[in-house]
Amino acid sequence: MGKRFWTKNGLGYNDKVILLAMVFMILMDGVVDGESLIKQKLLEVNKRLKLLNRPAVKSIQSEDGEIIDCIDLFKQPAFDHPMLKNHTIQMKPTYDPPTMRTTKQESSTKLVSQVWRRSGSCPQGTIPIRRIRKINILKANSLEDYGRKRSPASSRASSSTRTMRGASQTNHFNQKANQSVAILLTEGYNYIGAKGDINVWNPYVESDDEYTTAQICIKDGPYYDFESIESGWTVNPGVYGDRRTRFFSYWTVTDASKKTGCFDLLCPGFVQTSNEIALGSAIEPISVTAGPQYHIALTIFKDPYTRNWWLQMGNDIKIGYWPPDIFSGLSHIASSVEWGGQVYSTNVRKIPHTSTAMGSGEFPAFMYGSACYIGHIRILDYSLTWKYPSWVYPLADEYNCYNAFSWIEDTEPTLYFGGPGRSFKCP
Incomplete structure (x- = not known):
């Protein structure tokens, strides 16, 4: 462990390295008063940390090294959002979508759990929030960008072959700069829910500024300025500081993550009600090739009466919701749903290509036990039937x-x- 050199809320060895790098860059740019700029940066970081790490009713030291803070339900970050200042918490939905019959394949897989739950639990009236470390924010490109997906601005329209129930057709869609996807898309109707059982893996991520996800995404709006609600698992060292597989949620409003949205509770918007799930926390076990398979069962659905978008894990854990007040189009309905994977890297569609993997890291042709999958894919419309x-x-x-x-x-x-x-197929 490196010697700490700062004061009360001091920095460790890694922080010192980062700050020395900051000093070097400042001097290289010809800035004389570098020390003042560093102090200003640290003041801003500490201010952000104070907003993210709220006073805890109870703190749990997880066996994986993380700290989970149990925060008063009514003092959570959501209520810092200007549209939610006078928001009344809805503790449970007025409508509960029906459960579905278990399939043969699902019965052969097992649900994952969060690592921190082996070390304790949060009391009723609180929600678990993963404590953010200073080093994670210092590594961010900017304080404003920390916790937000890098905006996938459109690079060009391209052709791709779509397969629809065994028939092929050519479709034109917009590739996104620095982003590669492999998904199942449905669009053209009014959607108020989606679900799926997402097979859990731990794919390789090449660089700290890259990430990979397996998720369900509900969208509305054009590709260049869409709104979205997303959830699944991710390996994202830029946000979480490591390469563990973590359960996440995400949202953005009207600008496709250019200036809005965030993972988990890293900005105000998502209202959490459950004391059982810590967004952004590591999940285990992980699926093994030709061995045991594990999944997370996720459901996102709109309460038809309050219009809140609920996030549910399994058949009964209602984690919380995104209120309609923070959205525009999604305050009413969604126009498309996506299931599948996403990789972010500045080296997609380039040679050499990034070696960051998607899913299990195997192509889908390897199928069950080797390739990543999403089963029990369903949508919900106003018939209120999956x-x-x-x-x-x-x-x-x-x-x-x-x-x-x-x-x-x-x-x-x-x-x-x-x-x-x-x-060899993707040089």
Whole structure:
């Protein structure tokens, strides 16, 4: 452990290295008063930490080294949002979507759990929040960007082959700069919910400024200024400081993450009600090739009466909700839903390509026990009945690097997706 050199809330060895690098860059830029700028930066970081790390009713030291703070339900970050100053918490939805029959494949997999729960639990009336470390914020490009996806601005329109229930057709869609996806898309209707069982893996991430996800995403708006609600698992060292697989939620409003939105509770917006789930916390066990398979069962649905978008894990844990007040189009309905994977890197669609993997790191052709999958895919509309989408399209904008296809087994469609990134097929 490096010697600490700062005061009360001092920095460790890694922080010192970062600050020395900051000094070097400042001197290289010809700035004379570098020390003042560093002090100003630290003041801003400490101010942000104070907003993120609220006074705790109880703190839990997890066996994986993280600290989970149990925060008073009514003092959570959500209520710093200007639209939620007078918000009344809805502790449970007025409508509970029906559960679904377990399939043969699902019965052979197991649900994961969060590591911190082995070390304790938060009391009723509180919510668990993962404590943010100073080093994570110092590594961010800017305080404003910390916790937000890098905006996937459109790079160009491209052609890709879509497969729809075994038939092929050519579709034009917009690739996003620095982002590669392999997904199942449905669009064209009014959606108020989506669900799926997401197979859990721990794919390789090459660089600290890259990330990979497996998720469900509900969207509204054009590709360049969309709103979205997302949840699943991710390996994201830039936000979490390591390469562990973590459960996450995400949202953005009207600008496709250019200046709004964040992971988990890193900005005000999501109202958490559960004392059982810590957003952003590590999950285990992880699936093993040709071995045990594990998944998280996720549901996102709109309460038809309050219009809150609820996030649910399993059949009964209502984690919390996104209020309609923070959205525009999504305050009413969603116009598309996506299931699948996403990789962010400045080296997608380049040679050499990033070796950051998606899913399990295997192509979908390897299927169950090797490739990552999402089963029990369903959407919800105003009939309030879960159904498989009438029209779905597997899409992959770098099919030699990451791919996706839908496979029907035992009458239940399953999306397989993923890939290794850089390989002999993807130089």
